[in-house]
Amino acid sequence: MMIYKSEAGAALLRERYLDALRAWPVPRAEVRVPTPEGETFVLVSGPAGAPALVLLHGSGSNSAEWAARIPALAGRFRVHAVDIIGEPGLSAEARPPLSGDRYARWLDAVLDHFGLGRAAFLASSFGGWVALDFATRRPERVAALALRCPVGLGPMKKGFVVKAVLLGLLGEKGRRKAVAGAVGEPESSPIVAQQLLVAAHYRYRTGPFPVFGDAALERLTMPVYAVAGADDAMVGSVTTKRRLEAAGAEVDLVPGAGHSFSGDADLEFLTRSAANGDFTT
Template identity: 40%
Template sequence: MSDPVFRSDADAVEIMREYRAVLDHWPVPKQEIELSTSQGPTFVLGCGPETAPPVVLLHGAQANSAAWRPDIALWSRCFRLYAVDMIGEAGLSARVRPPLIGDTYAIWLDDVFTGLGLARAALVGTSLGGWLALDYAMRRPSRASALVLMCPAGIGRQKSFLVAVAPYLLLGAWGKRKIVEKVFGPAPKRLPADLEAISPLMDSISRAIKPRVIKIPQLSNAALEALTMPLLAIMGGRDVLIDSYDTRLRLERHVPNAEVCFIEEGYHFLPDQAPRVFDFLVRNLQGHDAQTCRDSKSCAAADE
């Protein structure tokens, strides 16, 4: 059975209007793709050279592909990016939320890969999108050339966030601001231009969407040990949604090939990671195009 995504039809219309406005001012040339899948229509943004190594981007919950706007200009210099609107979230894909248990999401991503003509690609996922990337790599290891996981669910213990912040819900606007700070950290006095461009949309989504209240499946030790592809995990020590210390420990024990970047003062939202991810992708995606890009003057500034 499908879960409703938005609090009202009017909210859905407004979010789609704001999302379209962000897409109309995308920082690089893009292709808008609508795929037919087992879960209904799926919206994908394609950016970057079509012959470059493919990278599939999977945003987190309560978001859409606009979340990648701060990263897209750098990454698309050297890679063919496919930003996928996750089903059941605030994007242009089907508004269905099948259970996370089982292989439903893997079959859906099979359809996405097939529709895009991909046999194999790197996966970059944030939060719930990180779980989605992990789940797919576990079930379809031959299709994942590399993994980048930012504040991923599915490894460390999931915290009881709603219980912890329940008292703040009684404190009006101030309480809601404190909840946001606990997840994203204190708001800077001035946002960088790329974040400023999507901040109103993300604020609107947080008010309009019905959050998923679910327990996210954790990968077993054996499943983690089977992840032999290059893997970068980035997490923050102050994450209030996922036990990042547990994530780090399990990766160090069971995925010895993983590169783990632990940011002690980081929250569940970790800005300014585009250069680190870019460097990892260039180092680990094999092929002439990636190496040529790394050595080219056009990307020299990104490596500084």
């Protein structure tokens, strides 16, 4: 099944993304990487000799999600912003099952293409699930793991789905209110506007995200930091904190924040990890 609702919608979202790339705030290379799941689009920024950092965006998004943060990240790392397959970016539309190791083998191919034996990861939401899956299967390839509102540590909250359906019956105004509540942003936020545009033309993944068991989390041998909104409407942040801390991670909950918020504590963690020698191969 196509991930877009129409060819016209796919073209519109692609053009919006290309507009964002034209405004990318630092020098970049655009690399198209062959993988077992199809071509993968990667933006590379930062000094060639700096520690390697892989960025994985959230669901219904692409690497433009990182644009505001790229100047600070690329000032300290060799950043590889990866468009996740099956999402509205410039990578292949393939959506392998979340069970099994196909996402891990996909990331193996991306890292191998750049000659990276290991790298640090910074990932948000569904990208956090992909990063966690890789880190539990390939701990030797993950130097440090920074997560923002990751999914996969507990069941998604059901209440926000019911509320979204009911609000959707109210038309455009209701949909805007539903999206604002889900991401924890004001209705006037550009993030809400972008998500409404994406939802109009893109088919989100359906079905629950697999939850990582305790045995999998015990394989997180690298330094791990996570930050989540205490008022996240989609993800149980208390469960995220409890389970990751039990696995040895450092976790912060941001009071009053939802599924989307600013802050650079994860950059501080990554910088500290690099200074401690955690990135050494």
